[in-house]
Amino acid sequence: MEFFKKVPTLHFMRPRRRWYTVSATLVLATVVSLVWRGLHLSIDFTGGVEVEVGFSQPANLDAVRQTLIAHGFSDPQVQIVDTVRDVLVRLPPQGETVTGAEVGNRIKAALSAIDPAVQLRRADSVGSQVGRELANNGALALLFTFLLIGLYVSVRFHTYRLGVGATVAAMHNPIVVVGFFSVTGLTFDLPALAAVLAVIGHSLNDTVVVFDRIRENFEKSRRATPMDLIDAAINQTLSRTVITSGATFVVVLMLFLFGGEALRGFSVALLVGIVVVTYSSIYVASALALDLGLTGNDLFPVRKSADELDRMP
Amino acid sequence: MTDFPRWRYWLVGTLTLLGLLLALPNVFGEDPALQIALTGRDKPPCTATCVTAVETLLRSKGVAFLRTSVKNGELLVRFPSHVEQLKARDVVKDQPEYNHALTSAPRTPAWMQWLGLKPMKLGLDLRGGSYLVYQVDIDGAIKQLQGTLEQDLRRSLREAKIEYTDIAPLASVGAGGEALKITLRNGADLDKARELVAKVNPKLEIREDTNPAAPAITARVTEDMARERADYAIDQNLTTLRNRINELGVSEPLIQRQGRDRIVVQLPGVDDPADAKRILGSTATLEFRLVDEINDPLEAQRRGVAPLGSKLYVRRDNGGPILLKREVIATGDQLVDASYELRQEGPAVNVKLDSRGGRRMAETTRANLGHRMAVVYVEKLRETKMVDGKPVDVDRTKEDVISDATIQGLFSNNFQITGLSQTEAPELAKLLRAGALAAPLYLVEERTIGPSLGEDNIRRGVDAMIYGMLTIFTFMAIYYRVFGWVANLVLLSNVVLLTALLSVINAVLTLPGIGGIVLTVGMAVDANILIYERIREEVRNGVSPRAAIDKGFERAFTAIADSNVTTLIAGVVLWAFGSGPVRGFAVVLTLGILTSLFTAIIGSRVVIHLIYTRRRDIGRLSI
Numbered sequence: 001m002e003f004f005k006k007v008p009t010l011h012f013m014r015p016r017r018r019w020y021t022v023s024a025t026l027v028l029a030t031v032v033s034l035v036w037r038g039l040h041l042s043i044d045f046t047g048g049v050e051v052e053v054g055f056s057q058p059a060n061l062d063a064v065r066q067t068l069i070a071h072g073f074s075d076p077q078v079q080i081v082d083t084v085r086d087v088l089v090r091l092p093p094q095g096e097t098v099t100g101a102e103v104g105n106r107i108k109a110a111l112s113a114i115d116p117a118v119q120l121r122r123a124d125s126v127g128s129q130v131g132r133e134l135a136n137n138g139a140l141a142l143l144f145t146f147l148l149i150g151l152y153v154s155v156r157f158h159t160y161r162l163g164v165g166a167t168v169a170a171m172h173n174p175i176v177v178v179g180f181f182s183v184t185g186l187t188f189d190l191p192a193l194a195a196v197l198a199v200i201g202h203s204l205n206d207t208v209v210v211f212d213r214i215r216e217n218f219e220k221s222r223r224a225t226p227m228d229l230i231d232a233a234i235n236q237t238l239s240r241t242v243i244t245s246g247a248t249f250v251v252v253l254m255l256f257l258f259g260g261e262a263l264r265g266f267s268v269a270l271l272v273g274i275v276v277v278t279y280s281s282i283y284v285a286s287a288l289a290l291d292l293g294l295t296g297n298d299l300f301p302v303r304k305s306a307d308e309l310d311r312m313p
Numbered sequence: 314m315t316d317f318p319r320w321r322y323w324l325v326g327t328l329t330l331l332g333l334l335l336a337l338p339n340v341f342g343e344d345p346a347l348q349i350a351l352t353g354r355d356k357p358p359c360t361a362t363c364v365t366a367v368e369t370l371l372r373s374k375g376v377a378f379l380r381t382s383v384k385n386g387e388l389l390v391r392f393p394s395h396v397e398q399l400k401a402r403d404v405v406k407d408q409p410e411y412n413h414a415l416t417s418a419p420r421t422p423a424w425m426q427w428l429g430l431k432p433m434k435l436g437l438d439l440r441g442g443s444y445l446v447y448q449v450d451i452d453g454a455i456k457q458l459q460g461t462l463e464q465d466l467r468r469s470l471r472e473a474k475i476e477y478t479d480i481a482p483l484a485s486v487g488a489g490g491e492a493l494k495i496t497l498r499n500g501a502d503l504d505k506a507r508e509l510v511a512k513v514n515p516k517l518e519i520r521e522d523t524n525p526a527a528p529a530i531t532a533r534v535t536e537d538m539a540r541e542r543a544d545y546a547i548d549q550n551l552t553t554l555r556n557r558i559n560e561l562g563v564s565e566p567l568i569q570r571q572g573r574d575r576i577v578v579q580l581p582g583v584d585d586p587a588d589a590k591r592i593l594g595s596t597a598t599l600e601f602r603l604v605d606e607i608n609d610p611l612e613a614q615r616r617g618v619a620p621l622g623s624k625l626y627v628r629r630d631n632g633g634p635i636l637l638k639r640e641v642i643a644t645g646d647q648l649v650d651a652s653y654e655l656r657q658e659g660p661a662v663n664v665k666l667d668s669r670g671g672r673r674m675a676e677t678t679r680a681n682l683g684h685r686m687a688v689v690y691v692e693k694l695r696e697t698k699m700v701d702g703k704p705v706d707v708d709r710t711k712e713d714v715i716s717d718a719t720i721q722g723l724f725s726n727n728f729q730i731t732g733l734s735q736t737e738a739p740e741l742a743k744l745l746r747a748g749a750l751a752a753p754l755y756l757v758e759e760r761t762i763g764p765s766l767g768e769d770n771i772r773r774g775v776d777a778m779i780y781g782m783l784t785i786f787t788f789m790a791i792y793y794r795v796f797g798w799v800a801n802l803v804l805l806s807n808v809v810l811l812t813a814l815l816s817v818i819n820a821v822l823t824l825p826g827i828g829g830i831v832l833t834v835g836m837a838v839d840a841n842i843l844i845y846e847r848i849r850e851e852v853r854n855g856v857s858p859r860a861a862i863d864k865g866f867e868r869a870f871t872a873i874a875d876s877n878v879t880t881l882i883a884g885v886v887l888w889a890f891g892s893g894p895v896r897g898f899a900v901v902l903t904l905g906i907l908t909s910l911f912t913a914i915i916g917s918r919v920v921i922h923l924i925y926t927r928r929r930d931i932g933r934l935s936i
Contacts, residue, residue, distance in 0.1 A: 002792075002849070052766065082769075102587070104761065120584075121766040127757035130446065141890035148882045156875065170879075191825045194887055194895045198832065198902060201883025205836075205876040209843065212872045240839075240846040247788065247842070248835035251781035255831050258780060260773040262438065262824050270832065 003239055012234045013227045016287035023172060023284055030179025039182050042189035042265070045135040047093035047128030051104045053111055054119040058084040063114055071110035081261040086121065088261070093128040138193045145200050146171065153204065159298035162211055165288035169280040170203040173273060180272045181265075192265030199273030206241055206281030213237050214286065218296040226294055230286050245278040325919045328911075329806055335813035338432040341420040343440075344379060344391040345398035345764070348414045348564045349405060358386030370408070376401045391418055395764045412562035415441075415582030415764070433816050436823035437579060437760070438894055439774075441767035443586040445578040446571070446758035447554075447594065453693070453708075454546035454752030455539050459491045462532070464641070465513050466495065473509055475502045483531065492533040500528035514538075543574070549751035551576060556747035557592055571892065576754070584763050594756055596693040597741060598645030598749045599664075599730070603677065604685035604717055605636035626689060629713045629732065637687050637714070642677045643670040644749075645691075651745035653738050654729075660738035661731045664745065671726030678724040687717035688730050690741075693753045774827030781831050782808075785838060793845055795935035799920045800841040807837050807905075807912040814904050823897030833905030836880070840913030843869040849936055858934045859926055866918055873914065877906050 043050050061078050064087055068076040077090040089107055104123030111118045149170055154163045174196045181188045213233035221229065249271065256267035349367060351357050359367075364381055367388060371378055378401065379391040392398040398415065405413045417440055419432050437444050463480055470477055476498035483492040497506055503521055510519055510532050518533040534542075547570060554576060558566045567579040583589055605623040614634040619625040623636045647670030652663045666674055678686070692711045716732035733741060785804070789797035811830065815822065848865030856864065881903060888899035925934065 007850075007853075054765070105585070105587070119763065119765065120761075121763045122761065124760040125758065126760075127448075129448075130758045137890050141886055144890070145883050145886045148886065149879050152879060152882060190895055191828070191898070194825060194891065194898050197883045197887050198880070198898075201880035202836070204879040205839070208875040208879070209872045212875065236850070237846075240842050243792070243842050243846075244839040247785050247838040248832070250784050250788075251831050251835035254781035254784065255777045255828055258773055258777040259824075259828065260770065262770060263773075263777075263828050266825060266828050 003242065008235045008238055009231075010235055010238070011231060012282060013231050013287060013290055016283065016290070019283035019287065023280070026176050026179065027172060030175050030182065033179055033182040037182055037185070039178065040185050040187050041135070042187045042192075043090070043093075043124060043126050043131065044190040045131050045138070045188075047126045047131035049089075049091040049093075049103050049126075050122070050124045051089045051091075051107050051120070052081065052122040053087050053089065053108060054121050055085045055087065055111075055115045056117040057115060059087045060114070061087065064089070064111060067110055067114055068107065071106070073107070073110075086261075093126075093131070134190070138190075141193075141197060142174070142200075145197055149200065149204065156208075157211060159294070161289045161292040161294040161298055162214075164292060165285040166204055166207050166211065168288055169207055169285035170200055172280050172284055173203045173276045174200050176276045177269050177272045181269070186268060187265055189265045191263060192269045195266045195269035195273065199269065199277060202273065203277050203280070206245070206277055207285040209240065210234055210237050210281055210286055211289075214289075214294075222296050226290060226296075230290055230294075234282055234286060241278060241282070245274055249274045321915060321919050325916050328810070329916075332806065332810040332813040335430065335816055336809045338419065338421045338425055338430045339812055339816060341422070341432070343417040343419050343432070343435075344393075345395045346392065346416050346418040347390045347398060347401050347405065348416045348562070349388040349390065350386070350412045350562055352410055352412050359383055359388040364388060367405075367411070371401055371404060374400070374404045376404060389416075389418055395768065398764075414562050414564040415584065416564040417582070431816060431819075433812070433822040434819060435767075435771070436821045436826070436894060436897055437581060437762055437767075438824045439767050439771050439822065440581055441584055441762045441764035442579065442581040443583045443589065443762075444758070444760040444893065445580070445586065445590065445593070445756060447550075447576045447578065447754040448757045449543075449547050449550055449574045449576060450753040450755060451543045451546065451574050454542055455491055455534065457752065458538070458542045459493065459534060462514065462517075462534070463493055466493065466510065466532070468640075469509050469513055470495070470506065473505065475506050475509065477506075478527075491539075492531055494529055494531050496527050496529045500525055503528055503530065506530050546752035547574065547576070549748075550754060553748045553750050554578060554593060554754075557744070558589075560743045560747055561589055561592060563589070575757070577892075582764075584761060586759070586761060590756065590759075592740065592743060594754050595740075595744055596691075596750050596753045597744055598691050599648075599741075599745070600644050600689040600691055601642040601674070602637040602640070602687055602689060603642065603681060604687050605638055606684060608636050610634040610636045626687075626712060626714045628717075629690070629715050635687065635714050635717065637689065642686070643674055645745055646749040648745045651742045653742040655735075656729075656731070659731055660733055660735045661729045662733065662738050662742045662745070663727070663729050666726040668726070674724045674726065678720050678722075681720055682722070683719065685717050685719050687714045688732070689713070690715045690733075770824045771827075774824055774831075778827065778831050778834070782834055785834065789838070789841075793936055795924065796845050796848075796921070799917055799924070800838065800845070802920060803841060803912045803917045804834060804837055806916060807909050808834065810908040810912065811901070811905050814908065815901065820900050820904075821897055822901075823894040825894045826897035826901045829898045829901030829905060833901065833909060837905070837909035837913060839876070840869075840873045840909060841917060843872055844913070844917070845936060848934070852934060852936070861934070862921060862926060866914070870914065873910065877910060881906050 059080065061080065065076060065078045068089065073091060075092060079088050080086065081088045091103065103125060104120050108118055108120045150167050153166045154160070157163050157166065177196055177199055178188070181192065210233055213236055214230055217229040217233050252267050252270045252274065255263055256271060259267055349359065351359055351363060364383060367390065368381060371390070377393060377397050379393055381388060381390045383389070390401065392401060402413060402415060405411050421430065421432065459482060466480060477495055478498055479496040481494055483494050495506065495510070497503065500523065503523065507519055507521060507530055510517060510530055516535060516538050518535050520531040520533070522529040522531065551568060551570060554568050558568065558578070563580045563583060565581050569577045571577045578593065580586060580589055605620070608620045608623060610625065611634060613619050613625050613636055619636060622639050624639055626635050626637055627633070628635050643666055647667050648664050649667045650665040654661050654663055689712055694709045694711055716730060782804070786801045789800045791797065793800060808830065811833065844865050847869045848861050851861035851864045852858065884899050884903035884906065888896055888903060891899055
């Protein structure tokens, strides 16, 4: 079976202005949403208390909230997780030092008025200082990943035209993922951050394959216009791009569907990430390289034998 | 055929078999178990009588268990379910002669255990347990250092007969901060005093003030001293925490320093850490002081000021005031052993002092026969109070006199302390035995995962993995036919190799780690697809099948290597910055890339070679 019996001859580069607009809009929307709506950070980053309880019957959220307020918990957020019997209770930070299990046991005691068989499944309590530090470390990790990948790219593609294209694509992707969390109001937790870092790493996966092909095409033909060569490269790798992204998307989708609440943020970040990565490797990275004036001379400033090129890192 | 080196078969064959063997222990799963040890002073090993006693006990309470075994003097009881495990825990909890810990025991067959084959360790999010992060109060440790210095200085000055009007801490100035100002009576003593201060601690930074009205010496704790003290405090606290956890009898605990001033404690199987936290974070210790019998404590309480050289305390038994001498005879950290004993007059703690403490105790009691000595129970607490609607942390030191008695004879280094409650006495004995904390600890993060959630997490992770792999396998088989089956075989062996690697390096599998395995499967498909698409393309261009295979592998290689390097970079950064579950993900991601490179580039080549290129006539490729 084959999706593309013949190598397709789609024109990717001609309408690139339109895709620039799409990307710019996505990034802008992210910034606006971050300023306006913010990002719903989990207690990993903000500090606070999260307690998960399991009822023996489907839970009544209103009753849970009322009971908690009646027992002196201020501003509890209650939501259903995984099954209708499991309820997650969130409380604002209680200070630098924490008393997680005590709060957990108090909540359990309070809720046993509704259901005597209520079970404490999980009690997390993070001090606000620890949360702030983790947020800072996370930002630092993002920065380091960008730096290292930028460094790799500039060494790898001898020309800045490809380098800039790849790096902009790599930065564009996590921004859109974070934007998705901001717009939908999904909780951004520590595993989600790990997934975003993986997305940055994965960003160049597709881009590198396309760029590799672009280089090969330039090597084969020095007559055709750069635009045609780039289009050809994307078309030649299209089948692989679609299948790979599809396969990765499907496994992560299973993670999203069956992995439970704890992996929700992680899998959503990856799902959105995979879509954006595929899109940006086709439309952002190559198009930018083209607009930066990529020619065969950039790739082969001094003629080298194909043998030598193969041995390059 | 000639250009295909034979060693590749051997390499792939050997590694796959080895991988299978190493990954095998993970198939068996784990039983919920209870680890039981005998309490008592010398921790006697659990013998046949103890095994029968526990078995009979569990049977009598109707708890079903699978089997029992003894390892390193500890009894391990396996249960068919978590419900039975928790029932057994509640039964054993009420028996003071047993220490117990929830754990899980691998079902790996004996011959595998004999070979040293072990399954992957499960993280707390998969097996349940408590994760505690403590902050070490470094400032407190440095203040403590200053307190000790002050005492030493007072004593040395008095012994050298240098008269001083005051020793007081200076307001913190500059780095290192803490400084003591010693105001002397006579300016003539300045030189002698300076030498003395230098002798007490040669690292102190000494400054003189020759003002005749108030000749003084300032001794400052330098930055180096402060740092040394901080490192010492953390090391000491790590040791103390280890000892305390041993007293608690938790199975496979993990205690690690994290960053500058944090300590992480992981207690697998502890689903209600209240007891553990009370013991771990406790700063409770003892101080022995002489009673000030000259001044009137009631008078001091009324005026709110203690006379010079004394300090006002509250008695625990009747809440009344008592005046004690400022000088400490011995403190809790000079204890070498402590044990709890229930005596006729009430709960008591037998203590044994080290040689220094013992000598001072003997000297003091000899010089003060017929006078009174008191035992002070000291505990530092940090409480969160609501001030103007905001939580504020307040430090408080709880000090009260638990007993005071007339010194009847010479105290050696062995004696008893009474005046404690029945819960306090055994806990204090444990604490004293484990050693005192060199600096107070405050809990800044706590995560507790119940066993049921851990079990659910494993099931969910494994489900997602199975469904994900089935979908991919089906697709690959349809889309690439024979080559698709090769890819599936390769993907499967990738998971096997990854599992083997994770088991060998003792990596901890977490829920994000399982997510990482799933993601790795998805990404590992890529390398195969790159190769196959390249082969198809070559075939389309009219290249002969054999050449197409060779070219496909060759040409796809750079793209495969390149596209994985950046993910590798992200994995390494994640590993460096992350902790706990996220680090588990980073390890899986990084190793997964390595194994998938090996399996896709070398492994699949070998399989395809076996199927096709060995034949003289290849015919059409099933791709």
